[in-house]
Amino acid sequence: MSRDLPCSLSTRVNHPPRLRLKEWNLPSAQPIFQAAKFSVDTLDGWVERSNEARESGEELFLYSRISNPTLRELEMLLAELQGREDAITFASGMAAISASLLSLVSKGDEIILFRESYQPSRTIVKSMLGRLGVGHQLFSITKLGELEQALATPVRGGGNRILFFESPTNPICRVADLERICRLARDAGALTILDNTFAGPHQHGEFPVDLILHSLTKYAAGHGDVTAGAVMGSRALVARIRETAILLGATLDPHAAFLIQRGLKTYGLRYPAQCRGALEVARFLSSHPRIARVFYPGLESDPGHATARRQMKDMGAVLAIELKELDAGAFVSKLKLFAFTVSLGATESLATPVLPLYGSDLTADEKRECDLTTRTVRLSIGLEDPTDLIADLTQALDSTQV
Numbered sequence: 001m002s003r004d005l006p007c008s009l010s011t012r013v014n015h016p017p018r019l020r021l022k023e024w025n026l027p028s029a030q031p032i033f034q035a036a037k038f039s040v041d042t043l044d045g046w047v048e049r050s051n052e053a054r055e056s057g058e059e060l061f062l063y064s065r066i067s068n069p070t071l072r073e074l075e076m077l078l079a080e081l082q083g084r085e086d087a088i089t090f091a092s093g094m095a096a097i098s099a100s101l102l103s104l105v106s107k108g109d110e111i112i113l114f115r116e117s118y119q120p121s122r123t124i125v126k127s128m129l130g131r132l133g134v135g136h137q138l139f140s141i142t143k144l145g146e147l148e149q150a151l152a153t154p155v156r157g158g159g160n161r162i163l164f165f166e167s168p169t170n171p172i173c174r175v176a177d178l179e180r181i182c183r184l185a186r187d188a189g190a191l192t193i194l195d196n197t198f199a200g201p202h203q204h205g206e207f208p209v210d211l212i213l214h215s216l217t218k219y220a221a222g223h224g225d226v227t228a229g230a231v232m233g234s235r236a237l238v239a240r241i242r243e244t245a246i247l248l249g250a251t252l253d254p255h256a257a258f259l260i261q262r263g264l265k266t267y268g269l270r271y272p273a274q275c276r277g278a279l280e281v282a283r284f285l286s287s288h289p290r291i292a293r294v295f296y297p298g299l300e301s302d303p304g305h306a307t308a309r310r311q312m313k314d315m316g317a318v319l320a321i322e323l324k325e326l327d328a329g330a331f332v333s334k335l336k337l338f339a340f341t342v343s344l345g346a347t348e349s350l351a352t353p354v355l356p357l358y359g360s361d362l363t364a365d366e367k368r369e370c371d372l373t374t375r376t377v378r379l380s381i382g383l384e385d386p387t388d389l390i391a392d393l394t395q396a397l398d399s400t401q402v
C-alpha cells in the first residue's frame with residue numbers, strides 16, 4: 001500500500017510498511033516465511049507457471065499447504081544430505097509415512113515390512129491400508145531368506161510391491177543388510193522405502209533405495225521441541241507424494257521448519273557425541289549383573305555389528321536392554337536423569353519400557369521373535385556426561401526391587 005494513500009488505523013495496521021532487503025545486505029539467519037499465502041499478479045496459468053519455474057530451478061509460492069520458502073529451503077538441504085534429487089517435509093514422521101504409502105499404493109498391491117519395525121508403521125500397513133485392499137507380508141529382519149522366497153513369487157493379481165523397512169529398527173536396534181535388501185528388491189522389481197530415522201540424515205544415502213524417510217522429530221530437530229517428517233527421493237517420486245500431501249494437508253509449519261534447520265546446524269556435533277555416550281553406556285550395561293542383554297550395533301558382541309560396520313559411519317544414540325529379573329516400568333521409574341517417556345534423539349536422555357508401547361499388535365511368538373518383553377527398555381542417550389548417566393543407571397539397577 002502506498003504510504004501517501006490516506007487511510008484509517010485499522011487499514012494501516014493491516015497493510016504495514018514493508019522493507020525490501022538488498023541482495024548485498026542480507027541477514028545471517030534466513031527469516032521465517034511465517035505466511036499462509038503469497039500474493040500473485042494474476043492466477044491465470046498458475047499451475048503451468050509454477051511447474052515451469054520449478055523445472056528451471058526457481059520456486060513460486062501461493063499457499064503454504066502447497067509450498068513455502070522456509071519449507072523448500074529445508075527440503076533442499078535434506079535432499080542434498082541424503083544425496084537425492086528432491087524432498088518433501090511433513091508435520092510428523094507418521095504423516096511422511098502415511099502420505100508416501102497412500103500416494104504409491106493401489107488396491108491389490110502388497111507391502112512387505114519387517115516385524116521389528118516401529119509399531120505405528122505396522123498399523124498403517126496392516127489396518128489402514130489393509131482396509132483399502134492393500135495386502136502385506138511380515139518377516140523378521142533376521143530371516144532374509146524368507147524375504148527372498150516371498151519376493152520370488154509375484155503379487156497375486158499382478159499388483160506392485162513395496163518393501164518398507166528401517167535400519168536400525170525401533171525399538172530393538174536390529175540392523176538391516178541394506179546391500180542385500182536393495183539387491184533382492186531390485187531383482188524383484190519392488191520399490192524400496194527406508195525409514196532412516198535411527199541412522200539420521202548423514203547415513204545410508206549411498207544405498208540405492210527409492211525413497212528415504214525420516215522422523216525429523218528425532219535427531220534432525222534434536223532438541224525435542226518440534227514434530228516433523230520428510231521423504232527424499234527422485235524428483236518424479238517426490239512430485240507424486242507431494243500431490244497426495246497437498247490434499248492430505250499434513251504440512252509442516254514454517255516455524256517448526258526453522259527450528260529443524262537450526263537443529264541441523266549442530267547435528268554433526270550432536271550425533272557423534274551422543275553415539276560416543278551410547279557406546280560407553282552400552283559397554284557398562286553389558287557387564288552389569290542385573291542386565292541379561294544389551295542391543296546396540298556399536299557393541300562388538302551385537303549380531304548386527306559386522307553389517308553396521310560395513311554400512312554405518314556412526315552407530316546411533318539408541319540402545320535397548322533386557323533386564324534379568326526386574327520389570328521394565330519399575331526400573332524406568334527409578335531413573336532420575338533419564339526421562340520416562342517416548343521418542344529419541346534429543347539432547348536429554350530418555351527411557352521407554354517397550355512392550356506396552358510397541359508390541360500390542362504382535363502375537364506372543366512375534367513378540368518373542370522381536371525380543372519385546374516386560375523386561376525390555378529402550379534408552380536414548382543425550383548429551384549429558386556419560387559418567388552421570390551410568391551413575392543414574394547404577395542407582396536404579398541397585399534400588400529396584402524384583
Ligand SMILES: Cc1ncc(COP(=O)(O)O)c(C=O)c1O
Nearest residue numbers: 092093094118170197215217228
Ligand atoms: C523409526 C520411526 N519412524 C517413524 C516415527 C514417527 O515419527 P513422528 O513421531 O515424528 O510421527 C518414529 C517415531 O518414534 C520412529 O521411531
